[in-house]
Amino acid sequence: MRTEKDIFGSVQLPDETLYGIHTYRAIKNFPSSGEKINPYLIKAYLQVKLAATETNYKVGILEQHKYKLIVEAIERLIDETSDAIEGKSLLIYDKIIVDPLQGGAGTSLNMNINEVIANTAIALGGKNYGEYDFIHPIDDVNLSQSTNDTYPTALKIASIVLLRELTEAFANLQTELQKKENEFSSIIKLARTQLQDAVPITLGQEFGAFAQAIARDRWRLYNGEERLRSVNLGGTAVGNSINANRDYVLHVNSELNKITGLPIAKAEDLIDATQNLDVFVEVHGLVKAGATSVIKICNDIRFLSSGPFGGIGEIVLPEMQAGSSIMPGKVNPVIPEHTIQIAELVKGHDVVITNLVGSGNLELNAFLPAISHLFLKSLSLLRDAIYNLSEKCIKGIKANRDRCRENLLNSSAVAAILINEFGYDKNSELVKEAYHKKISFISLLKEKNLINEQKLNEIISREIGVKIE
Template sequence: MDNFRVEKDMLGEKKISNDIYYGINTLRAIENFNISKKSVNFELIEALVLVKKACALANKKLNQLDEKKADAIIEACNRILSGDFLDQFITNSLQGGAGTSTNMNVNEVISNIAIEILGGKKGEYNIVHPIEDVNMSQSTNDVYPTALRIASIGLLRKTSEAFSRLQDSLQDKENEFSHILKLGRTELMDALPIMVGQEFGAFARAISRDRWRLYKVEERLREVNIGGTAIGTGMNASQKYIFLVTDILQNLTGLGLSRSDFPIDTTQNMDVFVEVSGLLKSAAVNLIKMSNDLRLLGSGPKGSIGELIIPPVQTGSSIMAGKVNPVILEMIAQVSMKVIANDTAITLAASSGQLELNAFAPLIADSLLDSLNLLENGVNILNDKCIIDIKVDLEQCRSNLENSTALATALVHYIGYDRASEISRRAILENRTIKDIIESENLIDTALLKKILNPFTLTSPGIPGK
């Protein structure tokens, strides 16, 4: 028995193993874009299959597609969406052709599954044709962007939820540490007293803005150009189909999708994805800032700041015994750097489209979905393996504050700026605390000094002691 079949296209023939469900278009894409081991994101594949199912349902209802063929295509889509045949989607994530290779990969796999459902053999495209039947009333240029929006919304919701969980954990820490006074720093130098809880409160508010922005930007992704076909004019797609397929897609996805009122725009312009990526970049910036702060505050534990105790999750060195590194915080910083790099790629790709189509949609899709996956997973790991178990070294916080010159600022209204500066200089030179010098020289009444140095007074608006 021959283990191969022969498929033809306008460029010639190819022998294809009978074990595989993709066809000649996919095979050519594999040969042409053999640039890495990274295939197309599975969320995008599943969204594409969902779009194909919606199109088959619409074409069936409008009697444009034979009922038996339509049912076989729909069943093929259902099997893929249940998790079968995912190993058949192997086009490289980066490819020329605005995603045509990926669209054809999906068309061919669905077609050959449907052919077998109807009792035929793979490659017998007279039974179910990849383009004439599976791709009926469609183009890569409306299917691919529509699928990318659907996939992005799904991942965006998960990412937003991850940020929501992180926000909750940071707010819990804000409350837990609300009574612990420590040294605040500006430009890495001693500044003013601050509560540990206030530092975590600042983190929580930055993350809350990210969560809200990511939650709201979903609205931008809901407008789809399905039915616009090749350049958004809708040629080869009937008016009834254009309206019906959007309604069906809404029902299948459960998303508030809407038909673009000007698909020519939605087909060629990719600025919506730039906007989403820009908000992911903003979130990444906040995560890097927080990671850097937490690593600094937890540094040491004996030779540096050491005010926070970062949860140990693995040994840190193959040669330095006993060393434990803040690896989770290092991980989220690298995730965030990758998101920023992806944003640059998306920006360049979106700005490089010409006329009625952007040929660089695969780079946009790969980078955006990568960023969403990275942030969802990274933020959840950060929350579960670091933030919720962070502790404070109370003694180190007290020692760092008392041995700094930060308390001198609280005395300015009582002894003047110049005298306070002199006492600060003496404290450093004589290795004494500000409080010790004030008390030993009776510069301020003991009761008043205690009132001035009240932790909650020092970290609230107003003049300490008044």
């Protein structure tokens, strides 16, 4: 066991632990939520630490032997975090152990990272964990920094990376919907407004509209990245760069830009960028807009596939698993159902993020940990759900051509496109008569010899742009 001290006293830590007393206090103070810090945030935070270390050394305020060991430690930890992102190993979570929901505006996470970097570097230097007179987690690793500029900067980096991945997920979904638009372009069916029979449409046109909605969301998200590129690194505690070397402040963001490969830039007003988090409300609002589009599409798909015999049944979804423990043969639309639930979570996150961003006080928002956790969680969950929807549902959708035609012919939808033939009032009378006789509108037209089938098909083809055989 080793002894570490802070202003509250001393604690005994196992010799092999990489974290220190500040992390120990955090895990004792905050009950576990059962969740972990997003690995994209850990990686981004380590990249911020690397940029700070490189800059501190270049401006002459960090000794060379410390610099080399800290850089090597950070690079090793970045590799471990990349493994977690890729699903290869969760070793980093033996080291970064604080809960994502924590008081203190994120200081617990910053100190967990500082202590792990310091002890990793100490070990690389041949010393024992906790020998902070060799390399100190605050005086060396956190040099020129504060939680209040490193955490928001790391969050924006992680957000950009995940936002790009989410945008690609939307692009993939758009592509799959457009494929179905082309595949179903000649299948005429019944359109519905307010869940009631409306006019003829093609199944391809319906999927084309889905694709257009997703295309708008894709473009919104792509443009949303720009709002995240301005960071407050170098502002330290409140944005006025207290305890930061002037040259460090001028150059640290350029170093971060090189390390991440992202177009990061220092905010024009570091004080504003430190205390105001409205950009996360703005960008998450775009994510929420995408979630609502996905919910609408998933509900439409469930509706169109309902049945298969007692419902609409105009499309057939891929069968993924047994749907009931009591009804043999039942298969449910589980992929759209899953996607809807994820999208609803995103909408819920939006409410919390909005409320917490508005709850900041004066020079700092103490609720950044929850904002961060939910923001990144929305991006990750929605990304995975949309890829899942594309691959396990949309790609395998089949059209029930006969059912589409049957539903159309049994409805009064054709009446709307015959107004120029018979007038609105005459059509209304015919629709009512067909309803009372319990026959289709088209059957009534044939019964009364009002129009032959060839001419009817010509009119439908002209109106909806699809040739009817």
